[in-house]
Amino acid sequence: MSPQQGGSWDAQHPGDHGHSGAGGDRPPLLDESDEHARRRGHVGARLTRTDGPAKVAGAFRYSSDLRVEGMLFGATLRSPHAAARIRSIDTRAARDMPGVRAVLTHADVPGDKLVGSIAADQPVLAVDRVRHHGEPVAIVAAGDADTARRAAALITVDYAVEPPVTSWEDALSDGAPALHPGGNALRAVRIVRGDPDAGAAAPIVVRDRYEVGIQDQAFLGPESGLAIPDGDGGVELHVATQWLHVDRDQVAAGLGLPLERVRLVLAGVGGAFGAREDLSMQLHACLLALATGRPVKMAYLREESFAGGHVHRHPAWMEYEHRAAADGQLIAVRARLWLDGGAYASSSPAVVANATTLAVGPYAVPNADLLGTVAYTNNPPCGAMRGFGAVQVAIAYEAQMDRVAAAAGLGPLEVRRRNALADGGTLPTGQVVRGPVATVALLDRLEAAPLPVDEPAGDPRDLPGSAFAATLGEGVRRGVGYAAAFKNIAFSEGFDDASTARVRLLVRDGAAIVEIHTAAAEVGQGVVGVQEQIARTELGVADVRVLAADTAVGSAGSASASRLTWMAGGAVHTACAAVRARVLEHAAARLGEGGEDLALRDGQVVRAGDGTPVLALAELLAGAPVEETRTYRHAPTEALDPQTGQGDVHAGFAFVAHRAVVDVDVELGLARVVELTCAQDVGRAINPLALEGQLEGGSIQGLGLALTEELLVDAGVVQTRSLGSYRIPTIVDAAPLRSIVLELGDPDTPYGLRGVGEMPSLSSTPAILAALRAATGKALTRAPVRPEDLVVHRPDDDDGMQG
């Protein structure tokens, strides 16, 4: 490990991870050793979760666990059709059912009839037409959930069913029925750099078409929450979400209430992965609560979670042409990307921008011609899912890189090293990447990691399909594949991406404590712990309490785009610095000196040089807490030039690579991932334990996209509506995981940290696909791979059948 690579470690061997505090590029972190940090629970410490004991004891309260005396239960009537006009809605039978307290339709929405996190194009409740299967049409409140659901089923909707638009090709063809007033072209992003025709006669030209099916976030905690009327016309909503304030804004708009009449509180979140960025039951529960004057709880069943409850990852169709010199050096890339956005915009405009701006991967490409298009269709709405547009293109560009390698006679690692962006490299948008580019270092570390040993006499359960004793191993072939990828962090294209924190240092029962108040959504990723560690580090106080996230404090922004550790962490960091400055000012005044050499440590004001205590915080602050609120922003970004697609659109980047080792039974088409190794530059690991969890979880979600996960839609109707038919990896499907973490540091972020959460899901899928190609020799241009795709027919197969 060179000093420039900073600290790094192998997660499998936490004892010898070389996590050195003397890393070259790492920004100075106070004057403390990492051992000190670990002991004190500071930044860099491997800590367990504060909410861990409650979660393992079943005592943690998720949004679906909420109860309050006298509450009602809400249910939703959804469209069974992908496209239909609504002639009439008859709610009388439902209203007359005993126990029913309210039945509401679009006519009962007092405020805006359309909502949406980016574009308000989605009806709160369908008005005169439905545009997708599962679209909410009416809502019911009753004394119990079963009564509410039975009543919803009694609502008669007179539909004039229409032929649905079920593909992007149809949606964008002449004469296609328009789903929305602006037509079906939701957004197109064009990027041209250099000479698009360069390399037309290059010695290496590889082209193909790739497809990615619909992936679902499939979080385990259902969409749910509890709305409580405040008795004064307003409402308080306890809900599982990724962004309290953007929910609050949409709920208030739909209710026709000023923002201050709508208060949101984060309830326990059972996973998110992008599926909680858009409204689900939030506004419906509030409408029912205000209509009945009673608390109303809503919790979706798994079937409605899949069909209408939340958006999915965009399916993609991608045509790529890579042109390279004989030595494999890229000359030009041409890509055409089509995403099916489904019936409503959701975050499609931002997803297609990501897909297009990241379409060539972490490589230096002097000439690029890229066009990404997302279309409205009558398929289920697609939007945010971990990786957000970067996942789909990585599957295509990494397959292309392996083809370039094969044409040039290079190995998969060499072709990537040869073409990797250098530090300060330029993207097709013209944007220069700030800070170190880790791709080559990550590939080097993957290459150096020992390969799993093939054990012929190993446990038979380790064979593909082993759970079903499907094979004795005679047709099993091993393959190894590599992939690299990168992604933008935080919000792009000029968005005012901000995060606010209130930090209060006070004395209680004779001891200094810190209270942090933010609206940052803890969705399982560990952002509560991040805030605690930053405050301990910056204020030298052990007892840090993160208050419940709600809208009583300023917005934290979304728990998405791998941004929250950076942004909410940045806000806490900045607010802590402001508190520290005031405390040291008090101390200096008390001591009658300038205070230049004072610092905070272990609950005391100390001499910065040698740590000599000079004043206890308990004494200094008794009866006079210090509180500061700060809003943190990353450096502003620009809009894309609509003609050329040039612009500094992204706030920062993070780099990742994977190695996958697979065994494939090429007779049965069964695959097993033997081992998956994720190498990632995280900039700075705030909590290595939580960080490994992100790398591991994201890697296995990528494994699911490679092998088992696909939301099937037939004529616009969702077919996979259970965890039995939508197959997320089980513990048997999941590969043993290794993590290799580099901390190269981003020069413009607190502690040098980079976003983490999405990256492991970028290169996992393409690495597995590459390994499957290596094992089978097949092209495998579609994810997920199906068993029949993996069957290798040998020339003598027919003879064998006759024999």
Next chain:
Amino acid sequence: MRLTVDGARYEVPDAQAGQSLLRVLRDVLGLTSAKNACEQGECGSCTVAIDGEIACACLVLAAQADGASVETAASLAAPDGTLHAVQDAFVRAGAVQCGFCTPGLVVAARDLLARNPDPSDADIREGLNGNLCRCTGYQKIVDAVRLAAQEGRG
């Protein structure tokens, strides 16, 4: 009908006995430690022990559990709050993220270790194959069960 849940006795109105045990626990008795991720027997998040046999509470008719003793994750810890070795290992190994699968998993893992105190990684994966987790990628769950087994032997 009568139920003992985590050591406490409850009377359940007979009219509710036709629901799933999970619904009775959560909606009738207000005991939410068994989770409701799918309610179709596919995820294991509602795994409980019924007179010592583990099952998905969503697949058990409440009436079938009449008179039985049901244990959820809430009963694993000691009365003073000290976590069970399996629970403690889940926290320390980082096997908990969102945690929605965790109450079911710790009940299933305790059962696995009771039957096989020295499981290989393959045994652990086979034994917990009925419990889905979407956050962790399972590596740290395997680590946690291995850790609990090692400490149980020590």
